[in-house]
Amino acid sequence: MSYLTLRDIHKAYHLDKQTFPVLKGIDLDFELGEFVSILGESGGGKSTLMNIIGGLDRDFEGQVVVDGQTLDHHNEKALDAYRRETVGYIYQSYNLINHLSVLDNVLVSLDMTTLNKTQRIARAEELLAQVGLADQAKKYPNHLSGGQKQRVAIARALASDPKIIIADEPTGALDAQNTQEVLALLDSIAAQGRLVIAVTHSQIVADAGTRIVHMENGQIDQDTPLRDAYSPMTTQALTSRKLPAAVSYKTAVKHLRFNFWRNALIVLGTTIGLFSVILFNGIGNGVTSYIDHQVTSISNPKIVTVSSYTKPVKAVGSSSAMAAMSTTASTSTPKLSSTDLATLKNIKHVASVDPSYTVSAVDLKLGRKTTTLSTLKNWNNASNADNLIKGSKPSSGEMVLDKADAKKISSNWKALVGKTIKVSFKSQTKTVTTSVKISGIANAKNSMGMTDLTAINTQTLKNAETKAGVNAQPNGASVLATSMNQVNAVKKAINNSTQNGKRQYTATALTSFIKTVKTYVNLASTVLAAIASISLVVSALMIIVTMFMSVSSRVKEIGILRALGQSKQDIRRLFTSESLLIGLASASVATGLAYGLGALANTAMQSMTSFNIIQITAGNVIETFVIALAIALLAAWMPSRRAASMNPIDALAAE
Numbered sequence: 111m112s113y114l115t116l117r118d119i120h121k122a123y124h125l126d127k128q129t130f131p132v133l134k135g136i137d138l139d140f141e142l143g144e145f146v147s148i149l150g151e152s153g154g155g156k157s158t159l160m161n162i163i164g165g166l167d168r169d170f171e172g173q174v175v176v177d178g179q180t181l182d183h184h185n186e187k188a189l190d191a192y193r194r195e196t197v198g199y200i201y202q203s204y205n206l207i208n209h210l211s212v213l214d215n216v217l218v219s220l221d222m223t224t225l226n227k228t229q230r231i232a233r234a235e236e237l238l239a240q241v242g243l244a245d246q247a248k249k250y251p252n253h254l255s256g257g258q259k260q261r262v263a264i265a266r267a268l269a270s271d272p273k274i275i276i277a278d279e280p281t282g283a284l285d286a287q288n289t290q291e292v293l294a295l296l297d298s299i300a301a302q303g304r305l306v307i308a309v310t311h312s313q314i315v316a317d318a319g320t321r322i323v324h325m326e327n328g329q330i331d332q333d334t335p336l337r338d339a340y341s342p343m344t345t346q347a348l349t350s351r352k353l354p355a356a357v358s359y360k361t362a363v364k365h366l367r368f369n370f371w372r373n374a375l376i377v378l379g380t381t382i383g384l385f386s387v388i389l390f391n392g393i394g395n396g397v398t399s400y401i402d403h404q405v406t407s408i409s410n411p412k413i414v415t416v417s418s419y420t421k422p423v424k425a426v427g428s429s430s431a432m433a434a435m436s437t438t439a440s441t442s443t444p445k446l447s448s449t450d451l452a453t454l455k456n457i458k459h460v461a462s463v464d465p466s467y468t469v470s471a472v473d474l475k476l477g478r479k480t481t482t483l484s485t486l487k488n489w490n491n492a493s494n495a496d497n498l499i500k501g502s503k504p505s506s507g508e509m510v511l512d513k514a515d516a517k518k519i520s521s522n523w524k525a526l527v528g529k530t531i532k533v534s535f536k537s538q539t540k541t542v543t544t545s546v547k548i549s550g551i552a553n554a555k556n557s558m559g560m561t562d563l564t565a566i567n568t569q570t571l572k573n574a575e576t577k578a579g580v581n582a583q584p585n586g587a588s589v590l591a592t593s594m595n596q597v598n599a600v601k602k603a604i605n606n607s608t609q610n611g612k613r614q615y616t617a618t619a620l621t622s623f624i625k626t627v628k629t630y631v632n633l634a635s636t637v638l639a640a641i642a643s644i645s646l647v648v649s650a651l652m653i654i655v656t657m658f659m660s661v662s663s664r665v666k667e668i669g670i671l672r673a674l675g676q677s678k679q680d681i682r683r684l685f686t687s688e689s690l691l692i693g694l695a696s697a698s699v700a701t702g703l704a705y706g707l708g709a710l711a712n713t714a715m716q717s718m719t720s721f722n723i724i725q726i727t728a729g730n731v732i733e734t735f736v737i738a739l740a741i742a743l744l745a746a747w748m749p750s751r752r753a754a755s756m757n758p759i760d761a762l763a764a765e
């Protein structure tokens with residue numbers, strides 16, 4: 111039985127409901143070692159027949175039997191494998207892949223063999239040497255002459271050690287000298303025991319073979335042996351395998367590198383979208399934590415500030431949030447008694463209750479220097495010792511001065527610690543006077559002067575008031591909750607506390623203020639994120655358009671890869687990996703840029719805020735990469751499917 115048998119092959123093209131029969135019952139037998147030329151009129155169906163033999167055309171009637179096995183044209187995987195290991199194609203227009211070097215063009219076939227990397231490169235170099243191109247391996251196809259390109263194509267066709275070589279007008283574009291050289295190569299391939307089938311119009315090519323088959327009107331009308339065939343090859347040295355995924359990724363990298371500047375622009379465009387997302391996220395984080403920091407530096411956020419309940423006076427315009435900014439209640443509200451303090455202490459989740467005193471128009475006198483404070487409060491559990499920049503918190507007979515107040519008394523404010531100062535103010539028509547030691551200086555770095563930290567020891571203040579005959583009752587209370595989570599519960603319980611059916615207290619907490627501010631910040635971040643999303647959509651469109659353009663401009667390459675045995679999945683993977691690489695590169699550049707510019711901006715703003723306003727978290731970076739990869743996958747989805755579903759014959763015919 112012959113190595114290759116064609117039985118009753120019929121093929122017709124259908125256009126506009128019309129049928130054009132091209133092959134009308136072809137029966138042929140071929141042996142290994144033959145160099146067969148197929149001659150015939152133009153348009154007679156020679157290329158159509160070659161596509162059927164080569165496993166590219168699936169839409170015909172009849173049987174193709176190779177080495178005793180009938181080819182199943184409905185089994186795509188079997189056809190992929192057949193093209194990969196049994197057939198090598200040589201075309202009139204060479205069909206090399208322009209963005210791959212000469213060596214890589216040959217390796218495309220070798221990558222689908224089980225040879226290891228060193229062996230693959232060695233075999234590619236050996237084949238290039240056989241066709242006389244040992245020194246051209248690093249060049250790209252555009253740098254070669256027509257004859258050289260055809261020899262690269264021959265080396266590639268031989269790479270997978272196939273038993274059948276199909277050459278469609280292999281010398282059609284070559285001069286006489288190159289024609290002779292290519293014919294000699296084809297003859298040497300037949301001499302290796304392979305079956306060479308060449309489609310030609312040229313009598314010179316036909317005469318170089320061992321047999322001429324002539325086609326006329328879709329049938330074989332002459333079959334003429336010219337000389338003896340060579341002895342057939344017995345074993346195939348190489349085993350084929352499916353293309354490993356890593357090769358697709360590497361090819362994708364090579365293509366991206368080949369069109370570096372074009373791809374760099376696409377990456378830049380995509381980067382802008384991703385960069386805005388990561389930056390706006392960073393700003394959102396920074397501003398939120400800045401506000402958090404600002405607010406908590408004014409007072410302890412676990413504190414609930416309590417005063418006696420008075421019916422609200424309309425149009426005063428002070429929201430509970432604003433009230434929370436002040437750690438003490440107004441001096442005009444009724445005072446709290448020790449019973450009140452005990453009641454508050456008994457409320458669930460209350461850790462401690464401290465009285466709050468606020469006195470107004472307080473004169474401070476040190477030597478001959480005097481200054482007047484609008485208010486003076488007592489040091490209690492709402493006071494933050496972290497704000498002390500010098501000295502310690504006030505014990506009995508002591509007070510702490512705010513840096514701003516200290517400066518009014520002495521330019522050398524640091525030296526005030528340890529000095530004794532005279533404090534006097536009017537209360538209930540009486541003058542209260544006492545002398546206290548300055549135990550420390552406080553400065554709330556980030557409060558932007560929103561609070562005055564000058565505070566006196568509670569007992570010292572009470573003693574002074576009592577001594578002057580003033581009723582030393584607190585204006586309010588400062589209630590410390592056991593944890594941040596309990597602050598609202600404590601506040602609610604205090605506000606709900608009644609006596610004889612009447613509400614007793616007004617409680618405010620910073621948390622609600624923080625919450626309000628955070629809501630605004632989140633809103634602003636969402637608006638920024640929406641703006642960023644618009645640029646992301648533009649980025650996504652850019653990748654999609656690019657991928658579509660890439661597929662359209664590489665139709666021929668897709669045909670070549672399919673003819674060499676790559677599967678639909680391999681083609682899909684190639685385009686998907688290119689898109690993913692663009693996505694990855696964009697996300698990396700965007701992250702780098704955001705970190706770099708963020709650091710610069712933070713340094714620049716350090717003097718104003720002494721706080722990092724742009725805070726990019728690992729979560730933001732991960733989110734950016736996820737978005738980038740999702741965009742890339744989305745962008746690749748349609749184009750890569752389109753590429754994979756192309757008919758390889760039509761793809762090969764593309765210009």
Ligand SMILES: Nc1ncnc2c1ncn2[C@@H]1O[C@H](COP(=O)(O)OP(=O)(O)OP(=O)(O)O)[C@@H](O)[C@H]1O
Pocket residue numbers: 123124125132150151152153154155156157158159
């Ligand atoms: N995809 C197609 N759709 C419709 N008709 C086609 C298609 N491909 C080929 N044909 C027609 O089938 C016939 C045979 O084409 P084919 O390319 O096989 O001839 P050929 O013998 O190789 O010609 P040439 O020697 O000029 O290359 C031609 O009439 C051609 O117009």
